[in-house]
Structure formats: C-alpha cells, structure tokens
Amino acid sequence: MAKEHERIVILTGAGISAESGLGTFRDKHGLWARYRIEDVATPEAYARDPARVHAFYNMRRAEAATVEPNLAHAALARLVAEHPGRVTLVTQNVDGLHEAAGATPIHMHGRLAGALCHGCGHRWEASLVMAPEDPCPACGRAMTRPDVVWFGEMPYHMETILEALAEATLFAAIGTSGQVYPAAGFVEEARLAGAHTVEINLDRSDVAHVFDRHLIGPASETVPAWVEELLA
Numbered sequence: 001m002a003k004e005h006e007r008i009v010i011l012t013g014a015g016i017s018a019e020s021g022l023g024t025f026r027d028k029h030g031l032w033a034r035y036r037i038e039d040v041a042t043p044e045a046y047a048r049d050p051a052r053v054h055a056f057y058n059m060r061r062a063e064a065a066t067v068e069p070n071l072a073h074a075a076l077a078r079l080v081a082e083h084p085g086r087v088t089l090v091t092q093n094v095d096g097l098h099e100a101a102g103a104t105p106i107h108m109h110g111r112l113a114g115a116l117c118h119g120c121g122h123r124w125e126a127s128l129v130m131a132p133e134d135p136c137p138a139c140g141r142a143m144t145r146p147d148v149v150w151f152g153e154m155p156y157h158m159e160t161i162l163e164a165l166a167e168a169t170l171f172a173a174i175g176t177s178g179q180v181y182p183a184a185g186f187v188e189e190a191r192l193a194g195a196h197t198v199e200i201n202l203d204r205s206d207v208a209h210v211f212d213r214h215l216i217g218p219a220s221e222t223v224p225a226w227v228e229e230l231l232a
Contacts, residue, residue: 005230006085009161009168010076011186012105013092015175015201016219020067020097042151050132050145057146058129061112064095065128072174072223073101079227080104088164090157092176092183094148108155108183114147123147155182168195172226175219178205187211200226 040056080087080103089105094112098105115126117136134144171190178184187210199211200222215222
C-alpha cells in the first residue's frame with residue numbers, strides 16, 4: 001500500500017447526491033434559490049416560525065425517502081470496507097444515502113432522519129412528518145427540532161474530524177462547493193499535515209487552487225474510477 005493511501009479522509013457534499021435526484025444548494029436552480037436561508041435554516045427562523053421550518057424539513061425528508069444511492073455512494077462504501085488502511089468518511093449531507101450504500105459517515109451537519117430536543121438535548125429518530133407541538137420523548141416538552149446544523153451553529157464532531165485531518169495522508173473533497181466553512185478549510189488542514197489532496201467535482205470549486213489534483217466529471221463516473229485506482 002502506498003504511504004499516501006494509509007490514512008484517507010474524504011469529505012462529501014451535495015454534489016455526490018445530485019445524481020440520485022437530490023438538489024444541490026447554491027447553483028441557479030438550487031435550494032437556496034428557492035428558499036431564503038434566513039427563513040428556514042437558522043435558529044432565529046425556528047424561533048420566529050417553527051411551523052415553517054418544520055414544513056421545509058418535512059419536504060426535504062420526504063424527498064430523501066424517495067431516492068437511492070448512486071454509483072459514487074456505492075464506490076465509497078466499497079473503499080471503506082476493502083481498503084487496508086484507515087478511511088474516515090465525513091459528509092456535509094443530511095441525507096442517508098451513504099448509509100443506504102453500506103457506509104457509516106460522520107454527519108457534520110446532522111441528519112434529516114434525526115430529531116433533537118433543544119430543551120434537554122435528547123436525540124431520537126425522526127418521524128417522516130414533524131411538527132412544533134411534538135413532545136420530546138425524554139422531557140415531554142414541545143421543543144422538537146430537526147437534528148441538523150443550521151447556519152450560525154457549530155458543526156458536529158469537529159474534534160474527531162480535525163484529529164483525522166491532522167493524521168491524513170490523502171484528503172479528497174467530493175461534490176462540494178468550497179463555499180461553506182469550516183468544511184471549505186479542511187483541505188488546508190490536510191495540506192498542513194502533509195496529505196496529498198484531490199478534488200472530485202463537476203467543476204472546480206472556490207478552493208480548487210489549493211488541491212494537488214482535480215478529477216472533473218459526474219460523481220457516478222469519477223468516484224468509482226478513483227476508488228478502483230486506490231484499491232488496485
């Protein structure tokens with residue numbers, strides 16, 4: 001096994017799920033072109049109109065329930081299962097497509113399938129439709145929210161992710177715009193550790209200049225080919 005393949009960290013974004021039928025966020029037809037972030041994806045939006053926020057995430061949860069993982073998800077699950085070194089899979093996505101393909105990623109932005117009580121912090125599996133009056137199973141208060149990270153909140157599992165990046169020999173970012181921090185800064189963290197860095201995307205991202213290598217094209221084609229290369 002080549003030394004640069006010993007400890008791999010992979011970051012995935014919305015682009016890896018686009019071919020499964022889930023929309024991305026920042027292109028001209030993306031989610032944030034149709035909904036204002038300030039209305040549906042901040043703690044302030046939830047405090048102001050929890051029903052509206054729940055309706056938005058109910059819609060996203062329903063969409064996610066209708067799609068299947070694509071060849072890119074399957075290839076990464078194979079890499080995690082078959083690679084002799086350590087592979088840390090981190091995703092910005094809140095869908096469950098990595099799990100459906102057989103991998104267990106670190107969900108830095110939470111999960112659509114999760115519910116969170118913002119009163120006591122209890123977590124549980126969300127129902128398909130959630131509402132502001134849903135009681136917390138632990139404390140009974142009607143303080144239920146989706147277990148997703150909103151703008152202005154700290155992503156989950158950052159200590160674990162940063163530890164993996166500090167030891168990485170290879171870092172890959174797949175289907176991510178490079179516009180949202182702290183994830184957009186992961187490549188810099190990996191480079192500081194001496195890792196080789198690869199960007200796999202439809203187009204070059206906003207931080208493309210920082211990467212050593214670029215694989216441009218649909219994730220369902222580029223990711224399986226890259227995985228085959230690593231496992232060869």
